[in-house]
Amino acid sequence: MRKSWQVKAELINSYRDRLQRAQLVIFFNYSGIDAYPLTQLRAELKAMNGELVVGKNTLFYRAFMDTAVADHRDVLVGPTALVFAYKDPVVIAKKIFEVSKELNKENPLAKIKGGFMGGRFLRPQEVQALAELPPREVLLSKLMGTLQAPLMNFILALKAMPQKLVLTLKAIEEKKKSQ
Numbered sequence: 408m409r410k411s412w413q414v415k416a417e418l419i420n421s422y423r424d425r426l427q428r429a430q431l432v433i434f435f436n437y438s439g440i441d442a443y444p445l446t447q448l449r450a451e452l453k454a455m456n457g458e459l460v461v462g463k464n465t466l467f468y469r470a471f472m473d474t475a476v477a478d479h480r481d482v483l484v485g486p487t488a489l490v491f492a493y494k495d496p497v498v499i500a501k502k503i504f505e506v507s508k509e510l511n512k513e514n515p516l517a518k519i520k521g522g523f524m525g526g527r528f529l530r531p532q533e534v535q536a537l538a539e540l541p542p543r544e545v546l547l548s549k550l551m552g553t554l555q556a557p558l559m560n561f562i563l564a565l566k567a568m569p570q571k572l573v574l575t576l577k578a579i580e581e582k583k584k585s586q
Contacts, residue, residue: 415466422470422489425458426523431496432489433503433534434482434520437461439510448506455502456494461487475528482520496524497540504538 426432437445449459464483471477492499500522507518515535522529522537529537540546 418462418466419470422460422462422467425460425489425491426470426474428493429491430494430524431492431499431537432523433492433500434522435459435488435490435503435507436486436518436520437488438486439518440506448502451502452490452499455498456492457499457502458491458493460489460491462489471523474523475526476521476523479521479528487520495543497537497543500534500538504535 440448445459452459464485464487467487467489468477468480468483471483476482490499490503503519504515508515511517516531519531519534521531522534524537541549
């Protein structure tokens with residue numbers, strides 16, 4: 408096996424490993440971004456438990472060959488960076504959508520080619536919808552509020568029963584005193 412093929416096989420395996428660890432992969436057109444802002448974006452994504460990888464489209468395609476992305480070869484045409492989200496996919500999607508908006512205010516989806524999440528290919532509009540979700544903490548607090556509401560209503564109803572009984576007994580007592 409030639410050395411160049413061995414290096415390519417190692418790259419493909421590293422992309423597959425990243426794909427298995429990632430909760431979300433975004434296909435991003437990085438044209439029009441200078442090296443320094445791209446390096447800053449990489450650092451910001453790393454701090455958010457994400458990663459931006461630039462490589463050869465052919466190698467990316469081979470890494471994704473046994474996934475739903477294989478049917479969408481068009482996302483791997485032209486300058487493509489893969490953005491991997493290892494923890495919270497919403498935070499990474501928000502950051503990429505924000506960068507995309509800065510690059511093209513009229514059509515921010517022009518830079519987002521698609522995504523891959525849960526074994527399913529995502530269209531750019533679906534990546535945008537993911538980016539517009541509230542943060543995880545807000546969603547969890549809403550869920551907790553929804554779960555607590557019936558319990559609180561039940562507690563208040565139980566608390567109201569003895570109060571009504573006491574008020575009724577007091578009214579009967581006052582009525583008997585007045586007679």
